[in-house]
Amino acid sequence: xxxxxxxxxxxxxxxxxxxxxxxxxxxxxxxxxxxxxxxxxxxxxxxxxxxxxxxxxxxxxxxxxxxxxxxxxxxxxxxxxxxxxxxxxxxxxxxxxxxxxxxxxxxxxxxxxxxxxxxxxxxxxxxxxxxxxxxxxxxxxxxxxxxxxxxxxxxxxxxxxxxxxxxxxxxxxxxxxxxxxxxxxxxxxxxxxxxxxx
Numbered sequence: 001x002x003x004x005x006x007x008x009x010x011x012x013x014x015x016x017x018x019x020x021x022x023x024x025x026x027x028x029x030x031x032x033x034x035x036x037x038x039x040x041x042x043x044x045x046x047x048x049x050x051x052x053x054x055x056x057x058x059x060x061x062x063x064x065x066x067x068x069x070x071x072x073x074x075x076x077x078x079x080x081x082x083x084x085x086x087x088x089x090x091x092x093x094x095x096x097x098x099x100x101x102x103x104x105x106x107x108x109x110x111x112x113x114x115x116x117x118x119x120x121x122x123x124x125x126x127x128x129x130x131x132x133x134x135x136x137x138x139x140x141x142x143x144x145x146x147x148x149x150x151x152x153x154x155x156x157x158x159x160x161x162x163x164x165x166x167x168x169x170x171x172x173x174x175x176x177x178x179x180x181x182x183x184x185x186x187x188x189x190x191x192x193x194x195x196x197x198x
Contacts, residue, residue, distance in 0.1 A: 008194035051147040
């Protein structure tokens with residue numbers, strides 16, 4: 001009888017220790033998945049900000065192109081912010097392909113900034129300024145299209161990843177619930193069978 005009780009206690013203890021380990025591992029996995037998802041959402045927000053800034057600059061250049069008297073100084077801050085945001089994109093850890101793509105994007109932004117600088121430098125000469133603005137607008141449209149495509153791809157991948165992560169978390173919740181409900185039932189059944197031989 002004593003031996004059966006000790007075996008029962010050992011089995012119950014083992015069950016709860018394994019259940020506790022499972023819960024800890026599950027919580028860690030869920031936390032990691034959610035942190036990863038948060039990081040991906042930050043990347044998406046950063047890319048959307050890049051796109052919004054590029055569109056603001058393009059809009060300002062377009063307005064200036066059709067109304068040459070409008071000041072461009074307000075757009076300088078947007079250009080500096082665009083460059084700063086591109087640098088932030090490169091600070092994140094990416095695979096080699098993404099790093100290469102972001103490097104090419106940064107070069108494209110740098111080329112756009114130089115073209116924008118030439119527009120500012122040409123202010124005294126209206127004809128040259130219009131010519132430089134046309135070139136900057138063409139570069140800007142290419143940049144905006146690239147950023148739009150990158151943002152759309154990021155959004156689609158993020159939506160799919162979010163859906164999969166939430167489904168996994170739902171499955172983990174079900175397993176935890178089963179463990180919490182079935183654990184005591186299993187323990188009671190085991191004690192009953194060991195004590196009463198049923």
